[in-house]
Structures are given as C-alpha cells and as structure tokens.
Amino acid sequence: MKKYNFSEIEEKWQKKWEEAEIYRAKFRSEKKKFYVLEMFPYTSAQIHMGHVRNYTIGDVIARYKVMKGYNVLHPIGYDAFGLPAENAAIKHKVDPKEWTYNNISTIRRQLKKLGLSYCWEREVITCTPEYYRWNQFFFIEFFKRGLVYKKKSPANWCPSCQTVLANEQVVDGKCWRCGSIVEQKELSQWFIKITDYAEKLLDFSGIKNWPERVILMQKNWIGKSTGCEIVFHLVEINQPIKVFTTRADTLFGVTFLAISPYHPVVSEIIKKSPYKEEVKKFVEKVRKTSLSVEDVLKTEKEGIDTGISAINPANGEKVPVWIGNYVLMEYGTGAVMGVPAHDQRDFEFAKKYNLPVKIVIKNPEWEKIPEEIEAAYEGEGIMVNSGIFDGLESNKGKEEVCKWLERKRKGKEAVYYKLRDWCISRQRYWGTPIPVVYCEKCGIVPVKEEDLPVKLPEKIEITGKGKSPLENVEEFVKCKCPECGRDARRETDTMDTFVDSSWYFLRYASGDTENKPFDKKEVNYWMPVDQYIGGIEHAILHLLYSRFFVKALKDMGYVDFDEPFENLLCQGMVIKDGAKMSKSKGNVVDPEEMIEKYGVDTLRLFILFAAPPELDLEWSEKGIEGCWRFLNRVWNLNQKISEYKSSGNGNDKKLEILIHKTVKGVSEDIEKGFHFNTAIAKMMEFTNAITKMINEKNVSEIKLKEVWSKFIKLLYPFAPHISEELWEMAGNKNFLFFEKWPEFKEEILTEEKVTIVIQVNGKVRGKIEVPPGLKEEEVFNLILKDEKIARWIEGKEIVKKIFVPDKILNIVVK
RNA sequence: GCCGGGGUGGCGGAAUGGAAGACGCAACGGACUUAAAAUCCGUUGGGAGCUUGCUCCCGUGAGGGUUCGAGUCCCUCUCCCGGCACCA
Numbered sequence: 001m002k003k004y005n006f007s008e009i010e011e012k013w014q015k016k017w018e019e020a021e022i023y024r025a026k027f028r029s030e031k032k033k034f035y036v037l038e039m040f041p042y043t044s045a046q047i048h049m050g051h052v053r054n055y056t057i058g059d060v061i062a063r064y065k066v067m068k069g070y071n072v073l074h075p076i077g078y079d080a081f082g083l084p085a086e087n088a089a090i091k092h093k094v095d096p097k098e099w100t101y102n103n104i105s106t107i108r109r110q111l112k113k114l115g116l117s118y119c120w121e122r123e124v125i126t127c128t129p130e131y132y133r134w135n136q137f138f139f140i141e142f143f144k145r146g147l148v149y150k151k152k153s154p155a156n157w158c159p160s161c162q163t164v165l166a167n168e169q170v171v172d173g174k175c176w177r178c179g180s181i182v183e184q185k186e187l188s189q190w191f192i193k194i195t196d197y198a199e200k201l202l203d204f205s206g207i208k209n210w211p212e213r214v215i216l217m218q219k220n221w222i223g224k225s226t227g228c229e230i231v232f233h234l235v236e237i238n239q240p241i242k243v244f245t246t247r248a249d250t251l252f253g254v255t256f257l258a259i260s261p262y263h264p265v266v267s268e269i270i271k272k273s274p275y276k277e278e279v280k281k282f283v284e285k286v287r288k289t290s291l292s293v294e295d296v297l298k299t300e301k302e303g304i305d306t307g308i309s310a311i312n313p314a315n316g317e318k319v320p321v322w323i324g325n326y327v328l329m330e331y332g333t334g335a336v337m338g339v340p341a342h343d344q345r346d347f348e349f350a351k352k353y354n355l356p357v358k359i360v361i362k363n364p365e366w367e368k369i370p371e372e373i374e375a376a377y378e379g380e381g382i383m384v385n386s387g388i389f390d391g392l393e394s395n396k397g398k399e400e401v402c403k404w405l406e407r408k409r410k411g412k413e414a415v416y417y418k419l420r421d422w423c424i425s426r427q428r429y430w431g432t433p434i435p436v437v438y439c440e441k442c443g444i445v446p447v448k449e450e451d452l453p454v455k456l457p458e459k460i461e462i463t464g465k466g467k468s469p470l471e472n473v474e475e476f477v478k479c480k481c482p483e484c485g486r487d488a489r490r491e492t493d494t495m496d497t498f499v500d501s502s503w504y505f506l507r508y509a510s511g512d513t514e515n516k517p518f519d520k521k522e523v524n525y526w527m528p529v530d531q532y533i534g535g536i537e538h539a540i541l542h543l544l545y546s547r548f549f550v551k552a553l554k555d556m557g558y559v560d561f562d563e564p565f566e567n568l569l570c571q572g573m574v575i576k577d578g579a580k581m582s583k584s585k586g587n588v589v590d591p592e593e594m595i596e597k598y599g600v601d602t603l604r605l606f607i608l609f610a611a612p613p614e615l616d617l618e619w620s621e622k623g624i625e626g627c628w629r630f631l632n633r634v635w636n637l638n639q640k641i642s643e644y645k646s647s648g649n650g651n652d653k654k655l656e657i658l659i660h661k662t663v664k665g666v667s668e669d670i671e672k673g674f675h676f677n678t679a680i681a682k683m684m685e686f687t688n689a690i691t692k693m694i695n696e697k698n699v700s701e702i703k704l705k706e707v708w709s710k711f712i713k714l715l716y717p718f719a720p721h722i723s724e725e726l727w728e729m730a731g732n733k734n735f736l737f738f739e740k741w742p743e744f745k746e747e748i749l750t751e752e753k754v755t756i757v758i759q760v761n762g763k764v765r766g767k768i769e770v771p772p773g774l775k776e777e778e779v780f781n782l783i784l785k786d787e788k789i790a791r792w793i794e795g796k797e798i799v800k801k802i803f804v805p806d807k808i809l810n811i812v813v814k
Numbered sequence: 815g816c817c818g819g820g821g822u823g824g825c826g827g828a829a830u831g832g833a834a835g836a837c838g839c840a841a842c843g844g845a846c847u848u849a850a851a852a853u854c855c856g857u858u859g860g861g862a863g864c865u866u867g868c869u870c871c872c873g874u875g876a877g878g879g880u881u882c883g884a885g886u887c888c889c890u891c892u893c894c895c896g897g898c899a900c901c902a
Contacts, residue, residue: 212818212819213817213818213819213896213897216817216818216897217817217818217897217898220817220897220898220899221898223898223901225901225902227902243902244901244902245902246901246902247902258902299900301900324900325900326900326902327900327902328900328901328902330901331901331902332901332902333902335902336902337902338902339902343902344815344900345900345902346902348900416901416902417901418901536896536897539897540897609826609827609837609838610826610827610838611826611827612827615827616895617826618825618826620825620826620839622825622838622839622840623825623826623838623839625839626837626838626839627838629838629853630838632853633853636853677826677827677828677837677838678827678828678829678836678837680837680838681827681828681836681837681838682836682837683837684836684837684838685836685837688837755833757832757833759832759833759882759883761882761883762832762881762882762883763883764832764833767833788869799882800882801882802832802882802883804832807832808832808833808883810832810882810883811882812882812883
C-alpha cells in the first residue's frame with residue numbers, strides 16, 4: 001500500500017493550482033459575489049501561528065463559498081510602512097525598503113506554502129508609490145472638504161534622543177531606547193476630523209454580524225453623552241465660562257468651579273489672581289508632568305484656589321474658581337462645575353481642600369438630609385435646596401433645569417463625545433509623505449494632484465536623532481510653491497499607517513488601478529466585504545478608521561456603500577503553556593517546522609479542530625498528531641475503498657443516511673458561526689462509521705464509492721491538497737475547486753428507526769427503538785410491555801404524559 | 815469602579831429546554847511483532863451493588879427558583895478572562 005506522502009502531494013498541487021490560475025478573481029456583475037478578507041500581515045517579521053490560524057479560517061470560507069457557487073474574491077497584501085522598518089534601520093544599519101522587501105518575500109513564500117487560495121494578481125504593498133500616492137490623493141480630497149486640519153498637540157518627546165516617540169515607545173513614562181523621562185512637547189500636527197462622523201459611526205445598522213463586544217467597544221470609544229452646557233460668569237475677569245454636565249439637576253449643589261490647567265482662560269486668570277505666583281507655578285508644574293495613561297491614574301487630585309470667583313446662573317451664588325489637575329482640556333469645555341455631594345471626584349477634591357458639600361439630591365434611602373456624608377451620592381433622588389425645582393425627581397430635573405437655563409440664555413442642551421480627532425502626523429521616515437507645501441506667501445498649500453505622488457526619498461541616513469529624518473533631506477524639503485512658484489518647504493511629517501489600512505480592501509477589489517485609487521464600478525460590485533477575519537486587537541482603531549474612510553468616501557461620491565465590513569469574525573490567539581507565543585517566553589512553534597513534519601493539511605486541520613475560531617487555541621503537539629492520524633486513516637481508507645469488492649448491499653440505505661447526515665452537519669457547522677471544529681468532528685465520525693461498514697462487507701461497491709467521493713468534497717476546504725490527490729486518484733480530471741458542494745435531502749434523513757427516550761418524573765428509565773412517526777398512545781402501550789420501564793410506573797398514579805414525537809416520552813407519576 | 819464574556823471528565827472541547835461529556839488527546843487492555851515503534855480492535859465522568867454486563871445513586875463553580883424535564887431560562891453569590899477608566 002502506498003504511503004501518504006504529504007510533501008510530494010502538497011508541492012504537486014500547489015504548482016498545479018498556480019499554473020492553472022484557479023484563484024484569479026474576475027469581475028462578473030451577473031454573478032453573486034462573496035468577498036472574504038483576512039487582515040493583511042504587517043511586514044515586520046515572519047508568519048506565526050496566529051497568521052496561520054487567521055488565514056486558514058479565511059481559506060476554508062473562500063473555498064467553501066466557491067463550491068457553493070459564489071464568485072469569490074480572496075486577496076492578500078502587506079502592511080508595509082511603519083516603525084519597525086525604521087528601528088531596524090537605526091539598529092542594524094539596513095535600508096528600511098530593503099528590509100521590508102526582504103520580509104515580504106519571506107512572508108510570500110510562507111503564505112504560498114500554506115496553500116491558500118489567494119488571488120495573487122491583486123496583491124497590495126502599501127509602501128509602493130503606486131499605493132501611497134492615493135493616500136496623498138485622499139488626504140488632499142479631505143483637505144479640500146475641511147476634513148483635515150493642522151493644530152498644536154502634545155507629543156511624546158525624548159529630550160535625550162531629540163525625537164518624537166510613538167505611544168508604544170514610551171515604557172513606564174521613559175524612552176524605550178535611552179530610558180530618559182519622556183516629556184510632552186507641543187507640536188503642530190495634522191488631524192483628520194473623524195469627530196464629524198461620530199454620530200454616523202454610532203450607527204451600526206449597516207452591519208450584519210459583528211461580535212457584540214466589538215460594537216460595544218466602539219460605542220464606548222466614541223462615548224456619546226448628552227447633557228447641558230451651562231454658562232457661569234467669571235466676576236473679576238468679567239467674562240463667561242462654559243461648563244458641561246450630564247447632571248444639570250445638581251446645579252444648585254455647586255460649591256466651586258474647576259478648570260483645566262490647559263484652559264485658554266488660565267492666562268487671564270493669572271493676570272487677575274491675587275495669588276498670581278502660586279497659580280502660575282502650579283499650572284507649570286501640572287503641564288510638565290507626563291500624560292501617559294498609568295501616570296494620570298496614579299496622580300492624586302490636586303488643585304489651587306485662584307482667588308477668582310464665578311456666579312452660578314441658577315441661584316446667583318458666588319463660588320470660588322479652582323484650577324484642578326483632574327480636569328481634562330480634551331473633553332467637554334475644559335471646565336467643570338464642582339458638586340461634591342453628588343460626584344465622587346468633586347467630593348474627594350472638596351474634602352482635600354475643605355470646600356463645602358451641599359446636598360441637593362435626596363437619596364431615597366435617607367430618612368432626612370444628613371449633616372455630613374462619607375461619599376458622594378451619585379444616584380437618583382428628589383431635588384432639595386434647589387429653589388423652584390424642590391420636590392422634582394432628579395431624572396426629570398436634568399431636563400427641566402436645562403430648559404430653564406435655555407430660557408434664561410444661560411445654557412443649552414449639548415452632546416459631547418469622547419472620540420477625538422485622528423492625529424495622522426508621524427515625525428518619521430518610513431511612511432506616506434504628507435502632500436503639503438509651506439510657502440511664505442501662500443501659507444499651507446496642498447500639492448497639485450497631477451504632481452502626486454510626493455515620493456519618499458530613498459537611501460537616506462536614519463540616525464534616530466532629531467525631529468524627523470526627512471528634515472535633513474535637502475532635496476526633499478526644498479521645493480516650489482504649487483500656487484506662486486516661489487521657493488517653499490515641504491511638509492516632513494509622514495502619515496500614520498492606519499491610513500494605509502483604512503482602504504486597502506478597496507484597492508484589492510479593483511481590477512484596474514492604473515490612474516485611479518480604484519475602479520468605482522468593480523468596487524461597488526465586490527464591496528462590502530462579506531466576511532472579514534482578524535484579531536480582536538483591531539476592534540477599535542483599524543475598524544473604526546476604515547468605517548470612517550468608507551463613510552467619508554461615500555459622502556464624496558467615490559463609493560455607494562457605507563460600511564466596509566458586513567460580517568466580522570475575531571479569531572482567538574494561539575497560545576502555548578497558557579501564554580501567548582512569544583520569543584521572550586520561548587514558547588514559539590514555527591509553522592514551517594510543523595509543515596515539514598506533518599504537512600500543511602494536517603496543520604490546517606489541527607488549527608481548525610482544536611477550538612472554535614473565536615476561542616483561544618492551546619497548541620498541542622499531541623493534538624496535531626491526532627489530526628495527522630486522521631488524514632492517514634482517510635488515505636488508507638481511500639485505498640481500501642478503491643480495492644473494495646462486495647455484492648452485499650444490506651447497509652446501503654444506512655450509508656446513504658450517514659453521508660446525508662454528514663453533509664448536513666458539516667454544511668450547517670460552516671454556515672452558522674464557522675464551527676469548523678465540530679464540522680471536522682463530524683467527518684471523523686463519518687470515517688469511523690464507514691470503516692466498520694467496510695469491515696462488515698455489507699455495502700455495495702457502487703454506493704461506497706459514490707458516498708466516498710462526496711466525503712472528499714466535504715474534506716476539501718479543510719485539507720485541500722490531500723483531497724485533490726484523492727479526487728484525481730478516483731479518476732477525476734477537473735479541480736475540486738470547481739466542484740459543487742454536495743447537497744443533502746432532508747427526506748433521506750428520516751431514518752428507519754428512531755430511539756425514544758422514556759422518562760419517569762424526568763428521569764431516564766429506558767429507551768425504545770421504534771419506527772418514526774409513532775403516536776403517544778402507541779409508544780405508551782409499547783413501554784407497558786417493557787418490564788424494566790414498566791416497573792417504575794406500576795402501582796403509581798399517572799398524573800400526565802409529555803410526548804415529543806420521535807424523541808421523548810415523560811410520564812409523571814405520583 | 816463601570817461594561818462585556820465565561821467556569822462542563824486527567825486535558826482541548828460537544829450538546830434547537832428533551833439520553834451531559836460528540837470528536838480528539840492522554841490513559842488502560844488486547845491483536846500484530848523475537849521486541850519496540852507504527853497500525854488495528856476494545857475500555858475509559860465519579861461511586862455503590864451483584865449474577866461481569868446489567869442495575870441504582872451522584873455529577874456541568876456555589877446556593878436558590880421556574881419547568882413534566884435545566885449545562886441551557888431567572889435571581890443571589892463566587893472565581894477567572896477581556897475591554898474601558900479622573901470622559902464631568
């Protein structure tokens with residue numbers, strides 16, 4: 001008997017598939033399409049098990065959908081710009097481009113080894129001028145419509161390296177390379193106005209099936225809150241100041257105002273404050289401290305009395321104005337009303353500085369208003385000490401106070417979002433140059449469309465010192481103003497790589513990309529992506545930015561749909577010994593080694609079988625051996641079947657039911673939630689059962705061969721190489737890829753016999769084999785003859801019987 | 815703190831409110847072999863009983879509830895994982 005020689009088989013079919021170009025996607029408007037997409041790999045390293053899992057899931061779906069008759073698009077590309085290339089350049093003196101392309105060729109070779117059904121002709125590499133040119137094009141389109149703008153914003157700055165650091169390069173508030181304390185430095189940076197789309201991004205009605213948690217995470221990230229904008233009056237400065245609150249019902253409990261050290265009015269306050277020096281010192285101190293997340297949390301609430309006072313518009317009361325380090329400038333109005341009795345932060349602040357606590361909402365659990373409280377009461381209640389609003393429910397009070405203020409022109413209803421504009425400036429080399437020119441006369445001028453792309457200069461020196469590597473490239477910086485033609489300077493910031501990944505899926509979906517970002521007609525045909533697959537780590541940024549891009553492009557008339565990804569599957573991590581695979585833990589399993597040892601089909605099968613896609617997958621060498629054994633059994637069974645001779649046909653019907661059951665099970669497992677693990681289990685059950693039947697020699701060879709060829713088709717999306725080989729061995733000349741997925745008939749599934757479970761008082765007391773479709777009475781009469789069951793009913797009063805046809809009979813006795 | 819998700823054999827994991835533990839791994843027994851590996855055939859949640867292949871009891875984090883019947887639905891608690899977090 002010939003042994004299962006996986007390496008020979010896999011090499012053979014990968015070559016044949018490539019030669020026949022079977023995966024090339026074609027635009028065919030009359031055919032129903034299916035777009036399967038996996039998040040493209042970052043070109044910083046080799047392929048790891050996480051990628052194998054991601055791409056295998058996509059590949060099964062793609063192959064299955066083709067067999068189901070869809071016109072499938074299944075592309076791949078490389079996320080090729082970004083920091084790692086530049087870091088490698090600094091560390092090992094290699095050219096970022098060379099480094100990136102080396103990695104790409106490794107990754108491409110690995111992907112091909114995995115036997116994935118990609119349309120390679122559509123490969124996208126984001127660091128090519130052919131691609132990033134369109135990043136620049138869209139930037140300018142956005143610019144024209146006021147969707148990009150420049151503003152000062154703090155950036156992480158390492159004073160020793162003299163460079164800007166990305167958030168991930170700041171470790172414990174220190175520079176990852178030299179360990180100096182990272183400072184915040186105000187830099188003028190480019191922003192995309194994603195906040196204009198906050199409301200549209202909160203609308204998920206165009207999405208069919210995303211994990212609930214991803215939608216939730218996006219909603220929280222956007223963070224819409226409806227409340228009231230209230231105008232206080234600053235007495236000594238004689239100007240108004242706005243605060244935002246979601247609890248206008250607590251307005252009468254305000255005992256101070258707290259404003260952010262970054263608030264524009266601070267300079268005015270310093271001028272008028274009786275404690276000028278102290279206030280100035282405090283503000284400077286706060287502004288110096290690092291803004292990293294951990295630090296902010298650790299920082300204790302601190303503030304300083306400015307000596308300035310404000311008038312509460314509700315009751316004309318004068319309250320002190322403080323500057324507080326806990327007031328964010330980036331959210332709301334940069335100033336908050338302090339209500340210690342009903343806000344825990346304000347409470348802590350008030351306790352620390354001995355500010356009064358005034359209760360204006362009565363907790364229903366209180367019998368009377370307490371003299372003192374130990375914590376703020378943030379719940380609902382009845383309004384007290386609130387003038388005309390006394391006795392009103394706080395819930396209603398929120399709106400009533402707001403309306404009342406509106407009539408007095410001292411406030412209005414307002415909506416605020418946590419979402420901030422998207423900073424796309426990177427003071428880095430390896431990215432898309434921002435296509436803008438600075439002219440002394442004309443100011444900020446976008447590069448003309450016909451002059452795109454603004455090419456990234458090659459072979460430049462990257463030291464990691466100084467602001468941006470591009471600033472030192474004279475030929476790049478020096479240019480002419482597109483408007484007036486005078487000497488001008490080029491922008492040296494490059495774009496965030498999230499810009500690249502916000503529309504790559506549109507580029508894939510376009511056959512013709514010669515002189516345009518994509519072909520509208522083709523993109524409208526293929527899009528939206530029917531199934532997107534990737535890691536949960538992109539739940540917010542990448543997915544939100546892509547949604548924004550598509551919505552903005554729709555508004556600009558480039559596309560006709562408004563969601564990029566209709567269905568999303570977030571696959572779990574591949575872990576070993578309970579931890580994510582990583583070099584530092586030394587628990588990495590190299591996919592290529594596994595392919596060498598067991599073959600791709602076995603690797604794919606194991607990775608699909610070991611856990612459902614959305615759960616973490618524990619790597620197990622023993623587990624992969626189990627899948628290896630399964631494929632060998634399939635291989636050996638195939639030989640047995642090809643040599644099988646028998647005239648018996650007693651089990652033909654049973655075999656027919658078995659294959660229909662398997663087809664149904666596998667199809668449904670794929671359809672509802674991609675339960676590949678149970679689909680594979682069903683195929684294993686099938687082979688176990690068919691083995692027995694072959695040994696019994698009671699099936700006809702015609703039936704056996706017919707059923708077996710259906711099974712090979714089921715196996716194909718999971719283990720395509722071996723399936724294709726078996727298919728050919730059976731004498732077929734065509735590729736399995738173009739075969740129709742087997743169908744099942746429900747009526748064949750009605751078996752000759754069903755097992756009815758007999759329960760007495762809900763406990764299983766027996767089971768009987770009967771022909772299907774028996775009535776309750778018939779079943780009951782049968783069990784009376786069955787001693788084992790009957791003795792549980794004997795001498796008891798039958799209260800009632802519950803009967804589920806062909807399934808269960810439960811007899812309730814007393 | 816807030817918001818999600820989840821606790822099922824020795825392990826990975828199955829179970830439209832209807833036989834808990836499919837399938838795989840590990841383990842054990844047997845066949846083949848001089849022997850081992852590989853392969854094939856069995857057994858395998860825990861406990862008790864005897865006539866040794868059958869009977870009964872217990873069992874899905876803990877406690878309660880709904881139901882003829884709960885891993886599944888409801889309530890309380892507990893532990894684990896993930897996200898967010900001075901967002902006014």
